[in-house]
Amino acid sequence: MANDNSWSISTYILIVLTLITGALTAYVFFFGIPPELKKRLQDEAFEQLGENAASNMMKQALDKVPEGDQKELKQARDKLLGGKNNPLGKFANNAGDDATKDLREGLSSFTK
Numbered sequence: 001m002a003n004d005n006s007w008s009i010s011t012y013i014l015i016v017l018t019l020i021t022g023a024l025t026a027y028v029f030f031f032g033i034p035p036e037l038k039k040r041l042q043d044e045a046f047e048q049l050g051e052n053a054a055s056n057m058m059k060q061a062l063d064k065v066p067e068g069d070q071k072e073l074k075q076a077r078d079k080l081l082g083g084k085n086n087p088l089g090k091f092a093n094n095a096g097d098d099a100t101k102d103l104r105e106g107l108s109s110f111t112k
Helices: 009-031 035-049 053-064 067-081 089-099 101-111
Strands: none
């Protein structure tokens, strides 16, 4: 009698998807995410949230303040910035990234 243990098409598709996912995971593990891609993804995420890096850092800092003082600080932030988004935050973030680009590239050569 013939042994009928053939795999279905869906099994082959699952194997291929698992191998692709494993290869991508191994690449990110060994080589990391390129800085340009990381910055672009971060900017897109903040844009969807209606924030930028500076407003996100301010929000995280306010979360560390004791509960009683948060209300006053949040009111002051809203008066100064007009809501959640810091209008100068993206400019300041990009300027900081540009200013430290050479330093980051120099330090990355030591870790390789």
